[in-house]
Amino acid sequence: MLKRILSIILFMVLLTSCQEGASKKNTNKSIAKDSLVTKATEKPKDLKFGLNLEDYEVHFDTVRRGDFFGGILDQHKVNPQMVYTITQQIPDTVFNSRKINVGKPYLILKDKDSLRTLGMIYENSKVEATKLFFDDSIYVEKHIKPIVEKKKIASGVITSSLSQAIDDAGINYRVTSKFADIYQWSVDFFKLQKGDQFKIIYNERFIDDTVSIGVGEIDAAILKHKDREFYAFNFLVDSTTGRYDYFDEKAKTLRSFFLKAPIQYSRISSRYTRKRFHPVQKRWKAHLGTDYAAPTGTPIWATADGVVTKSGYTRGNGNYVKLKHTNKYSTQYLHMSKRAVKVGEYVKQGELIGYVGATGLATGPHVCYRFWVNGKQVDPYKQDLPDAEPMEEEMKPSYFEFIQPIKEELDSLEYIEVDVEA
Incomplete structure (x- = not known):
């Protein structure tokens, strides 16, 4: 009889233990499931400048004429001693507080509860910003937007x-x-x-x-x-x-081997011709070059690699440069406002050699481009030039x-x- 009673008690203990274990297992499953749901539906943080701006009271503004670094911080109750400490501790190479520019956006970051000013973000450009914090300690870093x-x-x-x-x-x-x-x-x-x-x-x-x-x-x-x-x-x-x-x-x-033109595309005002009425000399004569009209100061570049053989001034050519490219080809550029190369220099295709002007016999700003093949002036647009x-x-x-x-x-x-x- 005693054995039977003990067996019943043992069976009841085991049954209760199994039920508790199952209950705990089910509870754990429920918690795990709820955790997954919470994680999946959690709103991702909106990071700007590497910060979650929702953590701060943010004031957006733009540097206006007459604004200066200390004055901006003073408006947000940063004491002058702190401003002085900031300007002394941060090198100008990292953040030059004397050179904040009109029109640049900035943000003032404040504590949400106390509204104490914690820092400032100054947007140096569309890509770069300077993050400056000065609450417990002074800290600054550059932020590059992706x-x-x-x-x-x-x-x-x-x-x-x-x-x-x-x-x-x-x-x-x-x-x-x-x-x-x-x-x-x-x-x-x-x-x-x-x-x-x-x-x-x-x-x-x-x-x-x-x-x-x-x-x-x-x-x-x-x-x-x-x-x-x-x-x-x-x-x-x-x-x-x-x-x-x-x-x-x-x-x-x-x-x-040659560029099509010595300047960025503009307008051809006069082409190579054996007979043209000269606008300055008022007589018919050959025009053995191509005139590209462009504003004074427009860059003139070498149409091919070569050596500068002439860089000077004459009454007719004004400021001019001549290049030797090979034993077969040479080019010349006339009426420059300013020359950018000297005799003997080697220049690469597309390299700056001068600027458009109206020096010499010219009625307006342009560059007269001249082209030689085997010592004879020709029309470059009619040449079969090498690739x-x-x-x-x-x-x-x-x-x-x-x-x-x-x-x-x-x-x-x-x-x-x-x-x-x-």
Whole structure:
């Protein structure tokens, strides 16, 4: 009988223990599930300048005329002794409190409960800010906003100028000069026609996902000029130096031994001709050069690598520079307001050699560009000029594989049409 009673008691103890264990296990499961739900639905912190601004009472403002660092902090009840300590302890190379600029945004950070001023964030630029804290101790650091590049694809049509067409297409205006640089060897921008079209894939840089701060490289483009398509693809040609260059759909370089013009595209006011009425001398004579009209001070660059053989002034030429490129080719640049090179200097293609002016026999600011082949002055636009160094043969298979999807993307984009007669 006693054995039976003990067996019943033991059974009851074991049953109770199992029930408690199951209960605890179920409770643990419930807690774990609730934790997961809380974690999944928790709102992520909105970090700006690397801080959660919701932790502070924040005052947004902009530096106004007459504002100065100490005065701004005084408005927020920071005592003069603290201001003095800040200016003494922080080097000017980190934060120059004497050079806060009108129009720059800043934030004052305060304790939410006591409204005691804890720090200041000064936005040096769209990308960089200085974070300054001075509550318990003085602490300062630079904050660089993360920059994101976004790929953009667009098309446009020229109705008046390239820059206007870029703007009309809603493309960042900084793309204009990059686009012109790509084609400066192969297309005469002084002869662009109404109705010429283009398509482009480029990269634009943003901070805060929406604020544009510039453009990166153009990945690919097509310029349709006189019903001929000029392709351009940006390709890594030297992984050691990281050098990229542009080539067409047949792997032919877009570079030429000579640039098409000695200045950024503007306007040709007079072309090479055997007979022209001289506006200053008032008589008919040959004009053995090409005049590019541009504002005084516009940079003039060398159209090819070469050595400066002349840099001086004459009554007719004004300030001028002459370059020898090879035994076969020479170029000359006249009427400069100022020369930037001396005789004997070696200059690279695209390097600055002077500035547009109206010195010598000139009626307005321009550069007269002259071209010699084997000692004879000729029209550069009628010469079969050599290309730059071609792509190496062993690179071509990887190049064609690389450009295939990019070309398909460009080709699938429709051109913008315009009524050229309108």
